[in-house]
Amino acid sequence: MRSQLVAEKYREACMAELSAIKPGNVHIFADGHGMVVQDFIKSADASSQVIASPNLGVGERILSAIKATWDAVGCNTNLGIVLLAAPMIQAAYSKDGFSQNTLQDVLNHLTVDDAIQAYQAIAIAAPAGLGEVQAHDVHQTPSVTLLQAMQAAADRDLIAQQYANGYQDIFSVGVATYQFYLAKWERPAWAVTATYLAFLAEFEDSHIARKYGKEIAQAIQQEAKHHFQNFTSQENPKLYQATLLAWDADLKKRGINPGTSADLTVATILAFSLI
Secondary structure (H helix, E strand, O other): OOHHHHHHHHHHHHHHHHOOOOOOOOEOOEOEOOEOHHHHHHHHHHHHHHHOOOOOOHHHHHHHHHHHHHHHHOOOOOHHHHHHHHHHHHHHOOOOOOOHHHHHHHHHOOOHHHHHHHHHHHHHHOOOOOOOOOOOOOOOOOOOOHHHHHHHHOOOOHHHHHHHOOOHHHHHHHHHHHHHHHHHHOOHHHHHHHHHHHHHHHOOOHHHHHHHOHHHHHHHHHHHHHHHHHHHOOOOHHHHHHHHHHHHHHHHHOOOOOHHHHHHHHHHHHHHHHO
16 A cells, blocks of 8 residues: 555544544544644644655654654644554555454564564653553563563553454444444544444543543443443434533543543544555
């Protein structure tokens, strides 16, 4: 696949996620958490060309995309997106094209160098709530492959979990949900909202859990289940817009940002467009 096309698909996935209502997260209907939509647009623009450069390894894609983002906006807007997208983009360049199988092959061949570069990117982005852990702490130079490091973190981080389980949740929860509601409503932005709510209802959001603890993450998950059920039962999703925006304002007032669910949503749209 040509690099310009891959860069466009990556950027379009970032923009599609911004165009949908995602309660608690930044989107075109409402900024939040000290960040504005423009920061995310600049980040998508800055990172799209470098992450899609041909002839790079996964770690190089991650590090160069985060450096470019940091130069453009000076804050962490897309670390989760970049960590998820880099192996997918690598798989898109494989001779058989992008699929769950070629993606698994990319994950299986990740190296210690990939881990070193990914850890450097994480250090630059400095995401909120990263404490120290005993095994493969991101503050230390890794001696394991990026896949092994992600496998060690999979029980506490949903992005690491995707590396560990071959992006199973992206395909079985994300792409399946997105396809279903795209067919039902024929409106991509509403299908994105459904996908985001599906992730938030299915899992405890890692970003919330890191920042506020398991109990709060579980409480938000319950709220998401309620909204996902009510929203997806609508024949016309616009009828539920006011309710979603009210919940969005409430989450932001509480300082709660389901950032990991948003990252998984971008990865879903990217996977859908690459298949």
